Amino acid sequence: MRYLFRPPAVEAAALLPLPWEQPLAEWDESLLLHVPQRGISRHVVRFVAAEGSVFALKEIAEPLARKEYALLGEFVEEGLPSVSALGICVDRPDGQEAILVTRYLEYSMSYRHLFSSPRTQYSTSQLLDTMVVLLVRLHLAGIFWGDCSLSNTLFRPDADGLTAYLVDAETVERRPALSAGMRRYDVDLARERVGAELMDLQFGELLSVDIDPIAVAESLPGRYEALWDAVTRTEVFRRDEQRYRVAERLQWINDLGFDAGEVELVHTPEGVRLHVQTRVSEPGQHRRELFRLTGLEAQENQARRMLNDLRSYRAWLEQESGRPVPETVAGHRWMAEIYVPVTEAVPRHLAGRLAPAQMFHEVLEHRWFLSEQAGRDVGTTAALVSYLDSELPRTPVEMTTPAVLAAGEETRS
Incomplete structure (x- = not known):
């Protein structure tokens, strides 16, 4: 047998003692970890815990395993939302298929849980x-998925919204650019698969009675075309509108969750033609700003909300001191006096239920809700006490960090 793993080496080393020579379906249950509400797979998939992390192991033909391993590595490097591959095991005894090892996406949820x-x-x-x-x-990155489905997608909370991540890349084709026909075909495949998956939930009485699987699936192409047009269309406007219309379009692309790349302006008899090359990397304007000021890693919407709180805190500091406060100073004080006390106040039995940035966002939301009810600002401390008592304990296990899942398995055993 041969193993090919990416760093960190400590994770790879921790997985080496597993019985790779045995069919994955026959592995002893004591080695495996139960992950709730995971999607449906046409391959044998098992989960294991090592070094405080959880990994998904999938048996698959060696050429596909090598292809998917390489593609997932590219996606992670380019900032595309996908799971990351740790390694592959090939040349297994008796002609067995290869095993692809990917990292479990922390705080993610499957469609079965969400629906x-x-x-x-x-x-x-x-x-x-x-x-x-x-x-x-x-x-936009020239990637034809070929198997876009709910089962092959994981969802992770990002402030009040969600971010979707690709899980399965074995059918992916990559080209410099996709034709309109290939894009439509990919969308049609997604529509068919989403409809079938929702009908499966309906048959199992797991779907709300007010959700029509066919209607939901049929709405997907229209949603796709509307977004594609919004981020790729060419606009024409008067020359005297040029400055503000360009700024407006760039802000709009950011608000939709994308980054703007090269901007092309062409002067024509009809007016100025604007085309923006929309970048395919994960949006990062607010994430980068938050990291610069605080050193915190967060998702885009979480970062936007925390920056708003930081700016509000900075304004309060300036009002209290009667002098300007540099943003870097405000960032350090906000971290020490606001963010850290909130995230470290979580009791031991609830630790790891949510990503710290998501938990902080929800405390801010809870503070706003309580303040609306009280007709006054109740303050972060009171909101935190109420949130820890009434809201965080209700967080589904599906959203729990893998370390907590693993600890739970060890406790039950």
Whole structure:
């Protein structure tokens, strides 16, 4: 047998003692980890824990395993939303298929949980739009998925919204650019698969009675075309509008969750023609700004909300001191006096339920809600106490970090 792993080496070393020579379906249950509400797979898939992380192991033909391993590495390097591959095991005894090892996506949820949970806060429309954003990002990067489905997508909370991540890349084709026909074909495949998956949930009585699987699936192409047009269309305007119309378009692209690349302006008899090359990397304007000021890593919408709180805190500091406060100073003080006390106040039995940035966002939302009810600002401390008592304990296990899942398995055993 041969193993090919990417760093960090400590993770790879921790997985080496596993019985790679045995068929994955026959591995002892004591080696495996139960991950709730995962999607359906046509391959044998198992989960294991090592070095505080959780990994998905999938048996698949060696050429496909090598292809998917390489593609997922490219996607991660380019900032495309996808799971990351740790390694592959090939040349297994008796002609067995290869095993592809990917990292479990922390704090993610499967479509089965999102559509079947009565407590989910996300609407069907929101889920479909999130999936469409992922598909548009891939198409802008010249990536034909070929198997876009709910089962092959994971969803992770990002402030009040979601971010979708590609899980399975074995059918992916990559080209310099996709033709309109290839894009339409990919969208049609997605429509068919989404409809079938929702009908499966309906048959199992896991889907809300007010959701029509066919209607939801049929809405996907229209949602896709609307977003594709929004981020790729060419606009024409008067020369005296040039400055503000360019700024407006760039801001609009950012608001849709994309980054603007090269801007092309062409003067024609009809006016100024504007075309913006939309970048396919994961949006990062607010993430980069938050990291610069605080050193925190967060998703884009989380970062936007935390920056707003940081700016509000800076304004309060300036009002209290009667003098300007540099943004870097405000960032360090906000971290030490606001963010860290909130995220470290989580009791031990609830630790790891949410990513710290998401938990902080929800505390801010809870503070706003309580303040609306009280008709005054209740303050972060009171909001935190209420949130830890009434809201965080209700967080589904599906959103729990893998380290907590692994700890739970060890406790049960």
